[in-house]
Amino acid sequence: MASKLMQLQSKAKQASQFVGKHGCEYYKQLMEKNKQYVVEPPTIEKCQELSKQLLYTRLASIPGRYEAFWKELDGVKQIWRNKKELKVEDAGIAALFGLELYAWFCVGEIVGRGFTLTGYYV
Template sequence: MASKVYQLRGKVAEIWRLAEKNGGAYYKQLMENNKQHVQNPPSVENCQHLAKQLFYTRLASIPGRYESLKKEVDFVKHLLKHRKELMIEDAGVAALFGLECFAWFCAGEIVGRGFTLTGYHV
């Protein structure tokens, strides 16, 4: 066990040296490639303006999202009315989707409790 910890420590040190050596160049390249997304001058007012734009753009997208939701609900209603025509593949996909939703719910509960399985902190 101690040898594995020593190996891991060596790997972390190696990665850290690599990040120190190439991190600045990577940052400069990243900023150069994405300079069209940088707001100049970088001020609090510009940031607040961008935040307002994002908020109201999201609000403006609600009617479209609501229409999409209505279409999905109508499709599910149609499937329930005609469930005798439902193919086993469709039922399997629906079951997997439900299982995935349940798994995300469980993961969220665990994260919400501070990554403990029982809810008690040790």
């Protein structure tokens, strides 16, 4: 256990030294590459204004999203009404989509528990 701790400390020291050497250079490159997204002057007041703009822009987009949701739901209802005309390919795609959703749910549960499988005795 002590050897693992020493290894971890050694890795952390190496990472810290790497960041110390190259962190400033990386920051400069990152800012230069993305300077079109920086608002001048970069003040706290400007940041607060932008965060409010983001919040209210997102709130303003809710009605459009609401309408799009109901259009999608109407499309699904239409497909369900005409399920006798449904092709095997479409049913397969829907089944794979459902399986993927279920798999993400299961993976999310496992990750949420800290990558432990409860209920199994190994």
